[in-house]
Amino acid sequence: MGIDDTNCKTKYPLLFVHGTGFRDRNWFNYWGRIPTALASRGCEIYYGNQDSWATVENNAMTVKTRLREILDKTGAEKVNIIAHSKGGLEARYLISTLGMADSVASLTTVSTPHHGSRTMDLACRLPGLLFRMAAFFANHWFKLLGDSNPDFHFVCRQFTTGYAEEFNKTNEDADGVYYQSYAGVMKSLFSDGMMFFPHFVVRCIEGENDGLVTPRSARWGEFKGVLKGCTNRGISHADEVDMRRRRLSKKNEEGGVGDICDVYVQIVSDLKRLGY
Numbered sequence: 001m002g003i004d005d006t007n008c009k010t011k012y013p014l015l016f017v018h019g020t021g022f023r024d025r026n027w028f029n030y031w032g033r034i035p036t037a038l039a040s041r042g043c044e045i046y047y048g049n050q051d052s053w054a055t056v057e058n059n060a061m062t063v064k065t066r067l068r069e070i071l072d073k074t075g076a077e078k079v080n081i082i083a084h085s086k087g088g089l090e091a092r093y094l095i096s097t098l099g100m101a102d103s104v105a106s107l108t109t110v111s112t113p114h115h116g117s118r119t120m121d122l123a124c125r126l127p128g129l130l131f132r133m134a135a136f137f138a139n140h141w142f143k144l145l146g147d148s149n150p151d152f153h154f155v156c157r158q159f160t161t162g163y164a165e166e167f168n169k170t171n172e173d174a175d176g177v178y179y180q181s182y183a184g185v186m187k188s189l190f191s192d193g194m195m196f197f198p199h200f201v202v203r204c205i206e207g208e209n210d211g212l213v214t215p216r217s218a219r220w221g222e223f224k225g226v227l228k229g230c231t232n233r234g235i236s237h238a239d240e241v242d243m244r245r246r247r248l249s250k251k252n253e254e255g256g257v258g259d260i261c262d263v264y265v266q267i268v269s270d271l272k273r274l275g276y
Helices: 034-039 056-074 087-096 118-123 128-144 152-157 161-170 193-206 260-273
Strands: 014-017 045-047 079-084 104-110 178-184 222-227
Touching (some): 014 056, 014 087, 056 087, 079 087, 087 104, 087 161, 118 161
Parallel strands (some): 014 079
């Protein structure tokens, strides 16, 4: 037995809650190599299995059902949740509004838009016909991909600063749950070709971002800081969940991330150290 193969064996199982646009699938894991890296170190892992474009409220109900299944299966009293992007809002709604605080030990969010997006504020002012047309095609497409209740139009509005302000008032942190958060930042437009255009737009309106979310918006609970790569590339919204299934850099320097899997190993090992 290796000396590090139990350093992620936490007291409570880990529940991953994904972000918008993807689903938990066996043939394409939203989290890339991260679950394997954690499982090899003793972590017990489960997934939220919510829709990709359903509302925060609908997805939180799905995750609630899933959470109860996990507790019944494992006999655990609680879970640790790691959520990316919009998944963090769903986890907070689950804990606060749906009354599941007693079943959650900790919530770690990675680039969740807790404080909304001024970019989306402007986008939602586009002519209603354009939004309705986009929503029509998006909803039909994501239904084909397996969503039960896609609602593209309303979900986009759930990313606005106005929605975030009201959401935060009604979903305050629950006593007994440990909250922490992380953000990422691309260093330039060319850091990630997939995120080139959204990064450019958000940078013009709001400043530095990971391609979608700014560090200011991602702050919640104990903010652990902005994830930084070992190179000038930075870390994008896609990098945060290992979308490319490879290291970010051959380097592994102190203070910089060479492999995003190492970040999650550190997060989970810290949760273990804290008794979660």
